[in-house]
Amino acid sequence: MSGGADGPDDAPAEPGTPPPPPRRRGRPARAADGAGPGARERILAAARTEFAERGYDKTSIRRIAKAAGVDSALVHHYFGTKEQVFAAAIELTFAPALTMPDALAGGGADVGERMARFMFGIWENPVSRQPLLAIMRSALTNDTAAAVLRGLIERRMLQRVAGELDVPDPEFRVQLAAGHLIGIAMLRYVIRMDPIASADTEAIIAMVAPALRRYLTQP
Helix, strand or coil, X not given: CCCCCCCHHHCCCCCCCCCCCCCCCCCCCHHHHCCCCCHHHHHHHHHHHHHHHHHHHHCCHHHHHHHHCCCHHHHHHHHCCHHHHHHHHHHHHCCCHHHHHXXXXXXXXXXXXXXXXXXXXXXXXXXXXXXXXXXXXXXXXXXXXXXXXXXXXXXXXXXXXXXXXXXXXXXXXXXXXXXXXXXXXXXXXXXXXXXXXXXXXXXXXXXXXXXXXXXXXXX
């Protein structure tokens, strides 16, 4: 029999039928907010792209959410603030560089060459170079981005390398070496100043390796 004005869903439940489960409150349903398998990875990929293309200042949680096909609340749910999203995105981007302490383990007379070769191997690869350049530009123009990047480099790279050195002021030495390479990277890849910009990579490595070895090994 038809329920008339009240549809079947409004009809009283049959005796003994368990009550329907209560509707959940809080975060929107999966179909609405884009949650589900792979949502976190989509958000992180979108964040990397947005920060790389727009920089820190012009990237917003809303833009990241739109690019990932999710609700903004879901971005906050997984990562928290914009600063925390940026930190997660650049850690993924910096993943190749974060293995540098392993490449330098054991020191040795060739440690300067190994450091230079390791870093130029990353910079010379267009796949890894472009995201790194975007992060550096963000750090140069935004204090928050600079602080996040500085913390990542200090905690995950420089402190680990310094811990392996048997020289006075190891952290200072490692920063000098890193600053040497970053300065060259700025001239070669960002400003593109010749003759450094067009120099052969092997020629650069041969020139800087002795200086890096002096920073890292000489008392």
